[in-house]
Amino acid sequence: MKRIxxxxxxxxxxxxxxxxxxxxxxxxxxxxxxxxxxxxxxDALGEGRxxxxxxxxxxxxxxxxxxxxxxxxxxxxxPSADVVNDYWALNDVGTxxxxxxxxxxxxxxxxxxMAAFKxxxxxxxxxxxxxPKGWYWSPADAAYPRIEMLExxxxxxx
Amino acid sequence: MPxxxxxxxxxxxLFISSCAASVPDDQNKAAGSTVQVVEQADGTFTLLRNGEPxxxxxxxxxSGEGLGGGDLSLLAASGGNSVRTWGIAQLDExxxxxxxxxxxxxxxxxxxxxxxxxxxxxxFDYSDSDSVERQRDRLRDAVLKFRDHPALxxxxxxxxxxxxxxxxxxxxxxxxxxxxxGIIKDLDPDHPVMTVIxxxxxxxxxGILEHYPxxxxxxxxxxxxxxxxxxxxxxxxxxxxxxxxxxxxxxxxEVPETPWGAPIEPDPSTKAAESYTAYTMxxxxxxxxxxxxxxxxxxxxxxxxxxxxxxxLPSGEKLPRVDAMAYAWSGEWPDNRAPxxxxxxxxxxxxxxxxxxxxxxxVDCLDREGDELRFVWDIRAESSDRKIGGDAEAAPPSFPxxxxxxxxxxxxxxxxxxxxxxxxxxxxxxxxQGGAVAHNLPFFVED
Numbered sequence: 001m002k003r004i005x006x007x008x009x010x011x012x013x014x015x016x017x018x019x020x021x022x023x024x025x026x027x028x029x030x031x032x033x034x035x036x037x038x039x040x041x042x043d044a045l046g047e048g049r050x051x052x053x054x055x056x057x058x059x060x061x062x063x064x065x066x067x068x069x070x071x072x073x074x075x076x077x078x079p080s081a082d083v084v085n086d087y088w089a090l091n092d093v094g095t096x097x098x099x100x101x102x103x104x105x106x107x108x109x110x111x112x113x114m115a116a117f118k119x120x121x122x123x124x125x126x127x128x129x130x131x132p133k134g135w136y137w138s139p140a141d142a143a144y145p146r147i148e149m150l151e152x153x154x155x156x157x158x
Numbered sequence: 159m160p161x162x163x164x165x166x167x168x169x170x171x172l173f174i175s176s177c178a179a180s181v182p183d184d185q186n187k188a189a190g191s192t193v194q195v196v197e198q199a200d201g202t203f204t205l206l207r208n209g210e211p212x213x214x215x216x217x218x219x220x221s222g223e224g225l226g227g228g229d230l231s232l233l234a235a236s237g238g239n240s241v242r243t244w245g246i247a248q249l250d251e252x253x254x255x256x257x258x259x260x261x262x263x264x265x266x267x268x269x270x271x272x273x274x275x276x277x278x279x280x281x282f283d284y285s286d287s288d289s290v291e292r293q294r295d296r297l298r299d300a301v302l303k304f305r306d307h308p309a310l311x312x313x314x315x316x317x318x319x320x321x322x323x324x325x326x327x328x329x330x331x332x333x334x335x336x337x338x339x340g341i342i343k344d345l346d347p348d349h350p351v352m353t354v355i356x357x358x359x360x361x362x363x364x365g366i367l368e369h370y371p372x373x374x375x376x377x378x379x380x381x382x383x384x385x386x387x388x389x390x391x392x393x394x395x396x397x398x399x400x401x402x403x404x405x406x407x408x409x410x411x412e413v414p415e416t417p418w419g420a421p422i423e424p425d426p427s428t429k430a431a432e433s434y435t436a437y438t439m440x441x442x443x444x445x446x447x448x449x450x451x452x453x454x455x456x457x458x459x460x461x462x463x464x465x466x467x468x469x470x471l472p473s474g475e476k477l478p479r480v481d482a483m484a485y486a487w488s489g490e491w492p493d494n495r496a497p498x499x500x501x502x503x504x505x506x507x508x509x510x511x512x513x514x515x516x517x518x519x520x521v522d523c524l525d526r527e528g529d530e531l532r533f534v535w536d537i538r539a540e541s542s543d544r545k546i547g548g549d550a551e552a553a554p555p556s557f558p559x560x561x562x563x564x565x566x567x568x569x570x571x572x573x574x575x576x577x578x579x580x581x582x583x584x585x586x587x588x589x590x591q592g593g594a595v596a597h598n599l600p601f602f603v604e605d
Contacts, residue, residue: 045414046414046415047414047415047416047417048414048415048416048417048422048508105428106414135359135360141386141389142383142386144385144386145383145384145385145386145435145436145439148385148435148438148439149428149431149432149435152431152434152435152438153427153428153431156431156434156485157498157526158427158428158430158431158434158478158482158498
């Protein structure tokens with residue numbers, strides 16, 4: 001699922017108000033838009049820069065989680081394709097929690113990974129991500145088997 | 159969909175026919191099995207084998223080019239009950255000195271017999287009527303030859319023949335598959351037809367629903383998404399029975415890569431947990447829709463690395479995923495488990511380094527039964543023969559002289575190859591009891 005939001009990024013309606021700012025941790029956060037952070041975190045994950053991936057996702061969460069939760073609370077079902085981009089913060093933050101979980105697994109921080117996956121599964125479950133193959137997918141659904149796998153690893157000696 | 163709706167009348171018929179099976183009217187028929195997909199009144203499905211519900215606890219296995227089959231007796235001992243093959247010729251090959259089907263039957267293992275439907279990317283042309291007819295003839299011959307074998311569970315008509323074919327209209331493939339399935343049904347009404355696709359996608363499901371009514375069971379190969387296949391199928395409009403036909407680890411195309419494009423292989427414990435989780439989630443989340451599954455791959459196979467998908471080493475030792483599936487299938491861990499790899503490290507991992515430098519690598523392994531472990535290290539070039547769709551790949555060259563000290567122990571010193579390019583350091587720990595664990599880390603030698 002690496003970089004599968006690259007296409008989605010082109011259509012995100014994230015606000016343009018965030019100006020470039022220097023980052024204290026040395027990472028390039030670009031324009032700080034939620035979609036930028038989300039794409040950067042995918043890229044970092046795909047390149048094996050797991051610590052960086054976590055930082056990008058955490059920045060996205062720091063800046064946009066409140067808005068994402070507001071959007072989630074306003075919904076009673078997954079938004080249809082024609083309006084899904086209206087929920088940009090929810091989509092990007094939900095996706096970032098999923099990416100964070102993936103990166104944390106690689107860093108062998110499985111408890112933290114579980115927490116990240118559970119956040120998207122249990123709290124941001126209407127978030128959606130675009131696969132350039134032609135459909136939206138659900139980070140919450142994708143998180144579900146990861147949680148099961150982590151729980152299996154916790155309860156069993158693999 | 160040609161399935162049977164279960165009713166009292168059907169149950170009576172089933173009882174009569176199962177009684178009749180014990181008084182066969184010809185010798186061949188007596189030896190054969192009867193397998194049906196039955197739809198209950200509530201829309202759920204059951205696979206019946208000789209009248210009994212049959213839940214598939216299976217594995218894909220093979221032989222021939224690039225496919226080394228694993229130990230069938232170990233599959234049975236692990237709680238597995240079925241295997242899936244890809245090509246019909248495999249059914250004639252000898253396993254433990256006996257024909258494959260006979261040996262499977264002897265072990266109580268059923269077989270979904272794969273018939274390889276040719277792929278366009280391998281040169282097949284659906285507009286060439288001679289080629290199409292030859293394929294149909296080969297199928298007829300195969301069905302007539304094997305339909306009465308008691309190990310036969312189902313026909314696996316094609317594997318991923320729709321994948322990687324952007325220039326072929328799916329409809330052409332589905333229509334031909336429907337014709338081929340019709341041939342099977344005419345010659346062998348006692349075994350269902352399953353066709354295996356490379357991942358469930360809406361366009362494929364739509365094509366199958368519109369053009370392939372002869373299919374009884376949908377087989378889906380899926381890796382990182384395997385546990386979610388059942389849920390996804392419903393959303394795509396597929397309410398029929400299905401099986402996971404390849405699953406078990408995250409695929410080489412689904413993982414992070416190094417900056418030089420080498421896929422990073424998940425560690426053995428994660429792979430074991432993935433296999434276990436995919437099986438149990440599919441089973442538990444989709445009752446009455448999934449008929450079971452076939453884990454990939456009961457054998458050894460070079461695909462990106464020699465250890466990515468294979469559950470055995472080429473020398474026959476089982477890897478931890480075998481134990482995970484035994485636990486999934488039977489609820490019990492085997493008495494003697496494959497070793498556990500706790501960590502593998504080297505300063506060159508994921509790095510670009512200068513040619514010829516000396517480095518080290520070390521591994522921390524546990525053997526739960528206290529067996530003494532033997533460690534074999536290997537410096538190998540990155541695979542340069544990567545293929546798609548599981549096509550056979552050549553193993554990359556090894557550089558045994560690169561290991562300077564410590565071969566056989568948990569820590570080595572090695573010399574980075576002088577030739578620029580991508581490499582991996584592999585370690586395999588053997589327990590001397592038929593178990594092993596293997597892992598690798600990639601590095602790159604700069605120009």
